[in-house]
Amino acid sequence: MKSIIKLIIxxxxxxxxxxxxxxxxxxGTEVKGTVEIKWDNIVGDQDMNLTEKQNLDFTYKTNDAxxxxxxxxxxxxxxxxxxxxxxxxxxxxxSISAADALxxxxxxxxxxxxxxxxxxxxxxxxxxxxxxxxxIPEEGVREGAAGGVLDPAAGAWFWNxxxxxIGFAVEGHASSSTQAYNEIDGFIIPEKSFAIHxxxxxDIEPIEGESAVFxxxxxxxxxxxxxxxxxxxxxxxxxxxxxxxxxxxxMSQVDFSTTYAVHAPAKGQSFAEILDEVFTYSHTHQ
Numbered sequence: 001m002k003s004i005i006k007l008i009i010x011x012x013x014x015x016x017x018x019x020x021x022x023x024x025x026x027x028g029t030e031v032k033g034t035v036e037i038k039w040d041n042i043v044g045d046q047d048m049n050l051t052e053k054q055n056l057d058f059t060y061k062t063n064d065a066x067x068x069x070x071x072x073x074x075x076x077x078x079x080x081x082x083x084x085x086x087x088x089x090x091x092x093x094x095s096i097s098a099a100d101a102l103x104x105x106x107x108x109x110x111x112x113x114x115x116x117x118x119x120x121x122x123x124x125x126x127x128x129x130x131x132x133x134x135x136i137p138e139e140g141v142r143e144g145a146a147g148g149v150l151d152p153a154a155g156a157w158f159w160n161x162x163x164x165x166i167g168f169a170v171e172g173h174a175s176s177s178t179q180a181y182n183e184i185d186g187f188i189i190p191e192k193s194f195a196i197h198x199x200x201x202x203d204i205e206p207i208e209g210e211s212a213v214f215x216x217x218x219x220x221x222x223x224x225x226x227x228x229x230x231x232x233x234x235x236x237x238x239x240x241x242x243x244x245x246x247x248x249x250x251m252s253q254v255d256f257s258t259t260y261a262v263h264a265p266a267k268g269q270s271f272a273e274i275l276d277e278v279f280t281y282s283h284t285h286q
Contacts, residue, residue, distance in 0.1 A: 031124035033231040035082065035090075036238040038116040040282060041073055041109045044246040048073060050110050054190045056173055063250045067175040068194070073245055074108035075168040076149070076157070077132050078140070079220070080119065084127040084228070092119055096140050101148035104140065106156075107243075126228040130239065134275055135167025135218040141201050157199075162214055163265050164201035168275065170245050171195040174256035194256050196248070198272050200265025215265045217272035223281040230286060240282040251277045 041048040043060045051059060051069040058067035080092040080103070094103035108114045140150060141164045150165070152158040157166035173192045181191040204214040229237040248254075251274045262268050 031233050032121045033124055033233060034236045035119040035122050035127075035229065035231060036116055036236065037080070037119065037130075038238055038240045039077075039107045039243060040240055041107075041115070041243045041245070043070065044244065048109055048245065051172065053188070053193070054173075056175075056192060058173070058175055060246065062246065062254070064253070066249075066254075066256055068172055068249070068256065070109075070170060070172040070245060071193075072109070072169065072171040073243075074106065074114075074157075075134055075243065076136050076165060077105045077107060077134065078103055078136065079131075079133040081131045082119070082122065082127045082229075083129040083131075084125050086125075088123065088125040088127065090119070090122045090127075094139070096146050096150065098145045099147045101140070101146055101150040104136070104149055106149040122231050124232045126230050127237075128225045128228050129222065130225070130241075130281075131220055131222040133218060133220050134279075135199065136165040136201065137218045138201055141165070157197075159199055162202075162204070164199055166197045166199040167217065167219075168198040168272075169196065170248065174260070177256040177260045178258075179260045194260040196254075196259075196262040196268065196271060198262070198268035198275070200268065200272075211266065213264065213266055215269050217265055217268055219272055219275045221276055221279045223279065225281055225284060227284060229284045235286060238285040240284065242280045242282045244278055244280065247278045248274065 048070060049059065051057065051071055053071050057069065059069045061067055078094055082090040092103050096104065105117050106114060136150065140146065150156050157169060159166060172194060173190065174194050177192040177194050179189065179191065179193050182189040198217055200215050200217040202214060203216050229239055231237060248271060252271055
């Protein structure tokens with residue numbers, strides 16, 4: 001009888017140890033954490049500082065010595081994906097409706113709250129890569145009326161249904177710009193200003209003999225980290241990414257005297273092709 005009791009005690013003890021072990025060693029896919037993504041907008045090796053419209057004090061210079069300043073700078077980010085070792089992967093959910101636009105972020109210089117976002121329920125593990133989309137792809141346009149940061153009534157950067165949203169925009173003044181002062185329906189276009197708007201979500205074959213008007217300028221950017229970002233229940237990394245306006249000007253070799261008003265998908269195509277030069281990884285805070 002004593003032997004039977006001992007066996008029962010041992011069995012109960014082993015079961016308790018097994019349960020305790022399971023609780024203490026939760027697998028990476030069961031533990032969730034949060035990740036902050038912070039967007040730092042720069043001009044070359046300098047922090048970006050916005051200038052008021054019609055101010056002709058030039059703060060920056062392109063590689064070919066064109067003086068310029070920046071009055072507005074921003075971009076839409078969506079479809080964020082984190083990847084790590086052993087197939088570890090996290091995809092930020094995107095859900096667009098008339099009420100909201102979850103998983104869509106409008107990063108705008110000068111609006112501090114927009115320059116960082118928090119990803120929730122990220123599986124624990126070590127991540128070494130991020131990818132994201134610049135611009136609003138087809139699913140965001142075909143939904144029709146959209147809410148949140150995609151609501152035109154709330155200031156969304158929307159052209160029209162055929163062209164979609166402006167996915168990336170930079171505006172300012174340049175010493176070589178030949179833009180004349182103009183006022184249209186109460187909207188002022190300052191002298192020596194420039195505006196480069198990159199958008200367009202689909203290709204439409206042009207009529208034979210004519211140039212393309214609508215093109216797909218949606219771009220996916222993939223960046224590798226130089227050190228792993230660790231996510232755990234008590235570790236919340238902050239991943240810092242850079243958007244360099246000067247890289248767009250230098251890589252495109254823009255001439256502000258002739259290119260100062262880019263307001264259509266086809267005109268922005270050459271700039272869209274080099275957006276992967278604009279965005280880079282900076283560092284991660286653990």
